[in-house]
Amino acid sequence: MRLLILSLLGMLAMATGPARAEADLQRGKTLYATCATCHGADAGGNAALKAPRLNHLREVYVVAQLEKFRNGQRGGEGASAESRQMAPMAATLPDEQAMLDVAAYIASLDSAVPAATVAGDAALGADYYNQFCGACHGPAAAGNVALNSPTLAGSDDWYLLAQLAAFRDGSRGAVAGDRTGRQMRAMAAVLPSEQALADVVAFIHSRAGGGE
Ligand code: HEC
Ligand code: HEC
Structure with missing residues (x-):
């Protein structure tokens, strides 16, 4: 039985071509x-x-x-x-x-981990994050492969802020075919103000080193 399975697997491997190096x-x-x-x-x-x-x-x-x-x-x-x-x-x-x-x-x-450069209220940011972001990016902002959501903890805070602004104004995520970018655009739009962006970024920055 074991041999049969092994040879079947071998045929499958041949049928699908060489495995990626x-x-x-x-x-x-x-x-x-x-x-x-x-x-x-x-x-x-x-x-x-x-x-x-x-x-x-x-x-x-x-x-x-x-x-x-x-x-x-x-x-x-x-x-x-x-x-x-x-x-x-x-x-x-x-x-x-x-x-x-x-x-x-x-x-x-x-x-x-880069030093903090964005002034925001991490406690307020935690509320926004848990409500709108954690479901995809994870409670420690470590990301979720199955949902294509990247790790955010450990990123530069100025870069996170710039990306959220880019999703909001459509300079990122608006090109046809960018399915994951479009998803994230909808989420960035949920944050009510510029200050809320800074607050959520301050919270994410405070998660750095939080692990997987
Ligand atoms: C529905 C799932 C989902 C939710 C909810 C979500 N995101 Fe995302 N986020 C993604 C995906 C998917 C990407 C990758 C986009 C791409 O492929 O370009 C992403 C990318 C990002 C990026 C870019 C990171 C980088 O390294 O370029 C930031 C910043 C971000 N998300 C912050 C947030 C924040 C803050 C919230 C809450 C307001 C949030 N996300 C909610 C799925 C989500
Ligand atoms: C001339 C400077 C420059 C060089 C050289 C460069 N990058 Fe970048 N890279 C950037 C900038 C600026 C950004 C931010 C883009 C943005 O704001 O959307 C970036 C963004 C990225 C991102 C997105 C990160 C994220 O969190 O979404 C990846 C991945 C990346 N670079 C990988 C590379 C790799 C791999 C190379 C070499 C082949 C490279 N870069 C060479 C300037 C550079």
Whole structure:
């Protein structure tokens, strides 16, 4: 029986083609050299260049965003100048495997959690967060793979604020076909004021290091 199952699995593997290769960290490191000029050698980000920290993000989310930058769902027409800057960078990665390799390398790096720069009321922000955000991004803001929701804890607070503003004004998430971006646009619109954005960001920043 066991043998039969094994040979059936073998036939399935042949039918679906070779399994995707493991991520190649060494190749990822080589590819990351371009990225390091803005995101930093440790992927800790660079506020002066508006390039966010990356190494708190899951590989699957990094790959998904790189794909969006490549296909124009992010960083194309109508996007912010920062976002448009990132699109040609993603295009330097030659193929899907390159995106996997660079994402694995980014995840292997570590950097300090960025200092707080946004003044907000984290206690008020907690109320908004638990009501409107936690269902997808998780109680500790660690994200949820099944819902395509990224880790937010550990991100730069100025970047979170800029992204929420971008979802609200349609410079992110409004391009046809961007299903997850559209979902997030609806959620960003729920926050009642600019101050509420700052409050929720202050709460998310306070979750950094909260773990999975
Ligand atoms: C010229 C500077 C620059 C370079 C080089 C660069 N980036 Fe970026 N990257 C940015 C900026 C600025 C943003 C923020 C875009 C925005 O505000 O929408 C960004 C955003 C990202 C994001 C989205 C993060 C998130 O939380 O959604 C990922 C992933 C990313 N970059 C990966 C890379 C990789 C991989 C490379 C190398 C192939 C790279 N970047 C090279 C400037 C750069
Ligand atoms: C229905 C599920 C859902 C809810 C609820 C939700 N989000 Fe999201 N959020 C997502 C998804 C999916 C993405 C990824 C969007 C993409 O692929 O571009 C995202 C992305 C984000 C990003 C961009 C992160 C980055 O690294 O670029 C921020 C910031 C964010 N969400 C904050 C919030 C806040 C604050 C709330 C509550 C007001 C919230 N989200 C509620 C699903 C959700």
